[in-house]
Amino acid sequence: MNLDxxxxxxxxxxxxxxxGLGWFVSPYxxxxxAFAGxxxxxxxxxxFCPAAMVFKKLGLSNGCAFS
Structure with a gap:
């Protein structure tokens, strides 16, 4: 699995x-x-993508989108 x-x-x-949580637990x-979007x-x-930075520190190899 690569970074992308x-x-x-x-x-x-x-x-x-x-x-799923909005449907079954609470609309909040x-x-x-919305935050993810x-x-x-x-x-x-x-x-700038914080998740890409975390996955890169975990050792995943670069893909073509995030370097």
Whole structure:
């Protein structure tokens, strides 16, 4: 697994987790989904992605999107 796959998998997991918790537990959990979406938008504009930095420190190899 490379860095790009890890970041996309993590983002998808956070979005689905937020939706599930929002549906079954409390609508306030939808804020987690909104946070994930806003983070993805800012990462596409600025190139700064905290999750990519964490996965890189964990030793994942670079993909083509995050270097």
């Amino acid at each position: 796959q890890a970041v996309l998998g993590f983002a998808g997991t956070v979005v689905l987790l937020g939706l 959990w939808l804020l987690l989904t 806003l983070n993805m938008i800012q990462a596409s504009i600025t190139g």
